[in-house]
Amino acid sequence: MGGRWAAAVAVVALLVAAAGPAVGKKEKEKMCDKGWECRGPSVYCCNATIMDLFQVYQFENLFPNRNAPVAHAVGLWDYQAFITAAALFEPLGFGTTGGKQMQMKEIAAFFGHVGSKTSCGYGVATGGPLAWGLCYNREMSPSQDYCAENSDYPCSPGVLYYGRGALPVYWNYNYGVIGEGIKADLLNHPEYLEQNATLAFQAAIWRWMTPMKKKQPSAHDVFVGNWKPTKNDTLSKRVPGFGATMNVLYGDLVCGQGYIDSMNNIISHYQFYLDLMGVGRQYSGDNLDCAEQLAFNPSGKDATSSS
Numbered sequence: 641m642g643g644r645w646a647a648a649v650a651v652v653a654l655l656v657a658a659a660g661p662a663v664g665k666k667e668k669e670k671m672c673d674k675g676w677e678c679r680g681p682s683v684y685c686c687n688a689t690i691m692d693l694f695q696v697y698q699f700e701n702l703f704p705n706r707n708a709p710v711a712h713a714v715g716l717w718d719y720q721a722f723i724t725a726a727a728l729f730e731p732l733g734f735g736t737t738g739g740k741q742m743q744m745k746e747i748a749a750f751f752g753h754v755g756s757k758t759s760c761g762y763g764v765a766t767g768g769p770l771a772w773g774l775c776y777n778r779e780m781s782p783s784q785d786y787c788a789e790n791s792d793y794p795c796s797p798g799v800l801y802y803g804r805g806a807l808p809v810y811w812n813y814n815y816g817v818i819g820e821g822i823k824a825d826l827l828n829h830p831e832y833l834e835q836n837a838t839l840a841f842q843a844a845i846w847r848w849m850t851p852m853k854k855k856q857p858s859a860h861d862v863f864v865g866n867w868k869p870t871k872n873d874t875l876s877k878r879v880p881g882f883g884a885t886m887n888v889l890y891g892d893l894v895c896g897q898g899y900i901d902s903m904n905n906i907i908s909h910y911q912f913y914l915d916l917m918g919v920g921r922q923y924s925g926d927n928l929d930c931a932e933q934l935a936f937n938p939s940g941k942d943a944t945s946s947s
């Protein structure tokens with residue numbers, strides 16, 4: 641008797657299991673909520689959070705000289721600001737996609753850009769040129785006001801739109817778009833990005849997570865493997881990997897020009913951080929550079945470009 645019941649139950653269980661995948665095309669994924677750092681429901685919040693994997697001592701290792709007397713933004717940048725900003729994007733997959741190794745790699749890749757763009761490290765600097773990320777919070781000697789005619793985002797009188805932030809933003813229209821993205825009035829107050837590290841990191845992560853145009857991938861997408869190149873992409877030599885993140889963020893200012901210093905410098909920061917975070921540069925991934933890639937958006941005034 642008991643045996644029969646057990647067999648019947650087993651059959652039912654099998655039928656349910658077989659019916660499962662047929663119900664929806666995709667299996668229903670588990671959703672999670674981890675409170676302020678990863679507010680769900682989101683599949684990404686089921687994974688480790690950034691704080692689980694990347695702790696304050698690691699941030700200090702990456703940016704040991706940011707408060708040195710010769711640095712230009714002493715006291716501004718800190719771990720808490722990064723984590724507070726990142727929390728808004730963790731439910732969307734920032735630093736929470738894939739397993740532990742991919743998560744660490746994305747943090748290293750994001751900071752590779754930030755470190756390179758905010759570095760004041762030169763050949764002879766203490767600790768080597770790669771140890772000086774987050775030294776700046778703004779462009780020091782702007783050569784122009786970066787104000788262009790734009791009906792959506794007209795320049796505010798007397799306001800200058802030179803480069804500011806963790807992934808420096810230039811031009812009124814970029815301050816306008818990014819300000820809308822992070823719900824801060826950056827068009828009238830671009831100075832927020834040099835005064836408030838949380839907002840500066842929010843702007844930078846928003847840039848990382850957001851495609852420049854519809855139907856294009858974000859830097860996040862090309863890095864974590866969310867992106868399938870189209871035929872045109874393949875013809876233009878655009879392939880998934882770290883190299884394509886530079887293409888998304890800077891276009892032909894950095895890509896498609898061979899092995900130029902500005903490209904090599906970003907790659908060097910990424911690999912230095914992979915080493916420091918204990919992942920190791922041997923896991924940098926394929927397609928590290930964009931030396932031969934045509935820009936997603938040719939000769940653009942991309943948000944993080946200065947010209």
Ligand SMILES: *[C@@H]1O[C@H](CO)[C@@H](O)[C@H](O)[C@H]1NC(C)=O
Pocket residue numbers: 683684686687736737738739740
């Ligand atoms: C969460 O992490 C696991 C491995 O630990 C990975 O297979 C999975 O894809 C991750 N989830 C998401 C949504 O990326």
Ligand SMILES: *[C@@H]1O[C@H](CO)[C@@H](O)[C@H](O)[C@H]1NC(C)=O
Pocket residue numbers: 836837838839
């Ligand atoms: C920075 O901006 C955030 C978001 O608007 C705000 O909550 C925070 O108080 C600001 N921090 C400082 C130091 O002004």
Ligand SMILES: *[C@@H]1O[C@H](CO)[C@@H](O)[C@H](O)[C@H]1NC(C)=O
Pocket residue numbers: 872873876934935936937938
């Ligand atoms: C294909 O790529 C080129 C160069 O990147 C671009 O100018 C063109 O608009 C793209 N065409 C399509 C159909 O996306």
